[in-house]
Amino acid sequence: MLRRPVNYLPTRADHPKTGREQEAFHPAAAALARERFGRKVFVRAVVEVSNFCRQNCSYCGMRRDNRSLERFRASHDQIAELILEHRPPSVTDINIQAGEDPKAVRELVLPLIQTLRRDSNLGISVCLGSLTPELYDQLQAAGASVYILKFETGDPAHYTEMQSPGSFEERTANIRYLAARGWNVSSGFIAGLPNQSEECLLQSFRVAAELPLDGCSVSPFVPGDETPCAHLSAPSIDLTLNSMAALRRMRPDWLIPAVSALNLAEPGSGYRRGLRTGANLVTINMTPSAFRDDYLLYKRNRFIMTEEAILRAIEAERLEPSAIGLAQHYQGRKAQLAVA
Numbered sequence: 403m404l405r406r407p408v409n410y411l412p413t414r415a416d417h418p419k420t421g422r423e424q425e426a427f428h429p430a431a432a433a434l435a436r437e438r439f440g441r442k443v444f445v446r447a448v449v450e451v452s453n454f455c456r457q458n459c460s461y462c463g464m465r466r467d468n469r470s471l472e473r474f475r476a477s478h479d480q481i482a483e484l485i486l487e488h489r490p491p492s493v494t495d496i497n498i499q500a501g502e503d504p505k506a507v508r509e510l511v512l513p514l515i516q517t518l519r520r521d522s523n524l525g526i527s528v529c530l531g532s533l534t535p536e537l538y539d540q541l542q543a544a545g546a547s548v549y550i551l552k553f554e555t556g557d558p559a560h561y562t563e564m565q566s567p568g569s570f571e572e573r574t575a576n577i578r579y580l581a582a583r584g585w586n587v588s589s590g591f592i593a594g595l596p597n598q599s600e601e602c603l604l605q606s607f608r609v610a611a612e613l614p615l616d617g618c619s620v621s622p623f624v625p626g627d628e629t630p631c632a633h634l635s636a637p638s639i640d641l642t643l644n645s646m647a648a649l650r651r652m653r654p655d656w657l658i659p660a661v662s663a664l665n666l667a668e669p670g671s672g673y674r675r676g677l678r679t680g681a682n683l684v685t686i687n688m689t690p691s692a693f694r695d696d697y698l699l700y701k702r703n704r705f706i707m708t709e710e711a712i713l714r715a716i717e718a719e720r721l722e723p724s725a726i727g728l729a730q731h732y733q734g735r736k737a738q739l740a741v742a
Contacts, residue, residue, distance in 0.1 A: 408611045412604055412648045424644060428679050431647035434654040435680035442724040443682050443716055444657065444731070446495035446527065449485065450689040450697040451476045451510055455501025457531065457567040459554075461595065463626045463698030464501045465565075470628060472696050475506050480690065482517045485524070490686055490709035494727030495525035497550065497685065502531030502567060512544050519545030525729030527588075532568050532576050542585060547729050549580045552590040552619070555598065556606035564595060574613060581614035586732040588657065590619030593645045594637035598623075603645070607652065616732060617657035617683070620645040622667040624700040639667040643679050650680030655735070657728065659683040660715075665705040673707075677719045683728075684712050 452475045455464045464471065485496055498514065500506050507530055515526055527548035528541055538549070551573070555561050558570040567573060581587045591606040592598075610618045622642040625634045642664065650658055660676035662685065668675065677684075687694070687706050695702045716722065724731075 408652050410651045428647045431650040431680040438654050441721050443721045445492045445723045447493045447686045447688045448497040450499050452500035452503045452506035454503040457502050460565045460630045463628045468628050492723045497527040499529040515544040525727040549585045550588045556609035557602040586616040588617035592621050593642040594623035619659045621661050626700050646679040657683045662707050
């Protein structure tokens, strides 16, 4: 995969924390995004189709040991109608997301992608965890082109401590496989996880720089309901925002999302502050209301990003939705890199 080199890699000495350094760093990161993308922000929707999960991450409420969670798998017809007939006009791409549930991938997601590819021109992303090469290839053949697979934390020992999916080596090998097969791969990590040292966080940047990625997120650690981490305190949102700005400085060409958890980390203003760090991807939640509370990434009392909330935040930051979708953007970018 052809990639641009990183512009910058954060170190202990120059990664800002608070105050004047932060006030200068965030606008500078946002300016890099505007130079590359203008004031356009990509707008996608997510539909969460299953909360069954065979993994046991200590920070996620959908972990397999959570016996109090009511599990669900949506139906093909329900989700297909929702997306095809009721998606917001601003949406150019759909992200199909689930816990790590191969049964749902085979029986629901694959036929759903085929339906969407036949009946719409939506770009299709999937966030389905670590699967077999055969399933990755089937998803791609069905019509998905973007795979989201987060590496969570860049330190292998910390990855094991957090009971993150499988092993760190397996996770990063899957990312490399996906990229080698022609997927556009987005990944991500969590800022402020328990026992995450400064060096551990910096290692996440190094891993992101080394992997063949087209985008990357930074999510704040939120002590999740019904997890072993529920009793812990959340770190300041500044840790996540500084990391987002550093990521933008590192790779001005990346798609970097403003994640919904920013609103949990700082209710009322966290999401807009994420856009001010150079985030250029937003996500409307289209999950049926009957399922939302049980898709337990963080809290049952979720902050649902509706189209109204998304467009209001974009407008407030003097940004505007992109008429070009993620899939189309990536196709154009690949053509440019091939010529360069």
